[in-house]
Amino acid sequence: MTEPSQAKVDMEKLVSLCRRRGFIFPSSEIYGGLSSCWDYGPLGVELKRNVKDAWWRAMVQQRDDMVGLDSSILMHHQIWQASGHVEGFSDPLVECKGCHLRFRSDELEGNKCPDCGGELTEPRMFNLMFKTFIGPVEDEASVVYLRPETAQGIFVNFENVLNTTRKRLPFGIAQVGKSFRNEVTTGNFIFRSREFEQMEIEYFVKPGTDKQWFDFWVEERVNWYVSLGIKRENLKLRPHTKEELAHYARECSDINYLFPMGWAELEGIANRGDFDLVQHANSSGKGLSYYDEEAKEHIVPYIIEPSAGVDRTFLALLCDAYDEDEAEGEKRVLLHLHPDLAPIKAAVLPLSKKEPLASFAREIYASLRQQWMVQYDDAQSIGRRYRRQDEIGTPFCVTADFESLEDKQVTIRERDSLRQIRVPIDSLKATLRAKLGGEDLFVLPDGGKIWKE
Ligand code: ATP
Numbered sequence: 001m002t003e004p005s006q007a008k009v010d011m012e013k014l015v016s017l018c019r020r021r022g023f024i025f026p027s028s029e030i031y032g033g034l035s036s037c038w039d040y041g042p043l044g045v046e047l048k049r050n051v052k053d054a055w056w057r058a059m060v061q062q063r064d065d066m067v068g069l070d071s072s073i074l075m076h077h078q079i080w081q082a083s084g085h086v087e088g089f090s091d092p093l094v095e096c097k098g099c100h101l102r103f104r105s106d107e108l109e110g111n112k113c114p115d116c117g118g119e120l121t122e123p124r125m126f127n128l129m130f131k132t133f134i135g136p137v138e139d140e141a142s143v144v145y146l147r148p149e150t151a152q153g154i155f156v157n158f159e160n161v162l163n164t165t166r167k168r169l170p171f172g173i174a175q176v177g178k179s180f181r182n183e184v185t186t187g188n189f190i191f192r193s194r195e196f197e198q199m200e201i202e203y204f205v206k207p208g209t210d211k212q213w214f215d216f217w218v219e220e221r222v223n224w225y226v227s228l229g230i231k232r233e234n235l236k237l238r239p240h241t242k243e244e245l246a247h248y249a250r251e252c253s254d255i256n257y258l259f260p261m262g263w264a265e266l267e268g269i270a271n272r273g274d275f276d277l278v279q280h281a282n283s284s285g286k287g288l289s290y291y292d293e294e295a296k297e298h299i300v301p302y303i304i305e306p307s308a309g310v311d312r313t314f315l316a317l318l319c320d321a322y323d324e325d326e327a328e329g330e331k332r333v334l335l336h337l338h339p340d341l342a343p344i345k346a347a348v349l350p351l352s353k354k355e356p357l358a359s360f361a362r363e364i365y366a367s368l369r370q371q372w373m374v375q376y377d378d379a380q381s382i383g384r385r386y387r388r389q390d391e392i393g394t395p396f397c398v399t400a401d402f403e404s405l406e407d408k409q410v411t412i413r414e415r416d417s418l419r420q421i422r423v424p425i426d427s428l429k430a431t432l433r434a435k436l437g438g439e440d441l442f443v444l445p446d447g448g449k450i451w452k453e
Pocket of ligand 1 (some may be wrong): 267
């Protein structure tokens with residue numbers, strides 16, 4: 001549920017920027033589109049990959065209590081019985097008797113159709129899982145579901161991971177992957193779609209230490225968003241009340257973000273107790289437990305689950321990065337994206353298309369792209385080219401001019417401050433690496449000088 005509030009960017013501007021610059025397209029567009037499904041274009045795919053890489057680096061690579069997993073989307077149908085999804089993963093659906101639009105009754109304020117004011121049907125529970133069949137025979141025995149969350153793939157691999165990694169409690173298993181939900185109400189761009197990606201952690205702890213680890217993960221996850229440049233004032237914790245806690249949860253808190261349509265869930269963190277391992281142990285007949293060396297007994301770990309959405313993080317990052325200002329005498333739109341996330345790290349811009357400057361600049365481009373996603377742009381005025389890069393969040397532009405041919409130096413322009421330095425080509429790569437890593441632009445390499453304050 002969203003809670004209305006005043007965000008700084010409106011969704012239309014973002015949707016239009018995403019479309020215009022190739023971040024996101026509606027799915028199946030030439031056939032009229034497919035409701036609530038989206039395609040990530042050339043820049044979108046880079047940003048999305050950078051989000052997932054940043055998460056993996058911080059949550060798996062840089063921690064010694066975490067390992068990764070990539071479980072399959074199609075899984076044994078009994079998993080969804082044991083997890084409670086077949087029985088309970090549903091939303092209450094009502095239909096307008098007049099215009100036949102459908103709504104989630106828990107999201108409606110009154111008992112009339114919000115579109116035409118017509119009378120609504122009684123709510124019926126609508127299961128959100130997509131159902132299909134495995135193999136050639138379409139009968140009950142061959143039913144499988146597209147997973148509505150990645151978490152279950154982790155629970156059912158608990159023993160495999162434990163036996164192969166010899167991890168001791170507390171430790172976590174992390175997974176990034178697609179999930180599918182046949183949502184009743186969709187919309188708000190990529191905020192709620194029917195096919196989306198999740199970044200989930202199941203963190204296994206000793207019972208009794210669960211409260212402490214729950215608090216740890218809430219803080220850790222908020223800090224992760226802030227480390228990527230999201231403003232702290234645009235994030236808010238929303239602890240769940242006892243009444244709204246899911247059946248499996250002992251405690252739960254959402255990390256909400258101030259999206260254009262209001263405060264809404266970016267990530268959910270839950271203390272799931274031993275629910276999942278007990279359910280799967282009972283249903284599969286396998287004892288899913290952990291041998292506690294100290295206590296010399298088998299225990300069933302409790303699980304803390306920080307569950308984030310890739311697409312919602314993508315949207316939050318865009319909302320937070322979007323800005324309009326004036327630069328070099330012109331209005332500009334810019335994305336203040338963190339350098340780790342920017343789809344393009346640098347653009348090489350020769351002042352003219354003429355030789356030998358073009359070959360000179362192309363050589364720089366060829367060298368930089370060995371390391372980073374870099375664009376080469378020689379079309380239109382330099383001002384227009386800067387604007388194009390600002391609008392897609394490129395942190396640095398490297399400009400080669402006719403003097404560069406003589407002094408073997410180029411200028412580096414910073415997106416946010418518009419400051420410029422001039423550096424020898426020999427130290428360009430090292431300088432860019434340092435600036436992309438957060439070093440101040442005015443820390444100069446040998447032979448470098450300040451070009452524009
Ligand atoms: P909501 O209340 O918004 O439907 P949820 O509480 O059902 O979300 P969870 O089951 O906790 O969501 O899923 C964890 C995360 O997965 C969410 O915080 C969100 O980032 C992402 N997510 C869930 N459903 C969708 C969806 N339909 N589209 C995009 N992302 C989603």
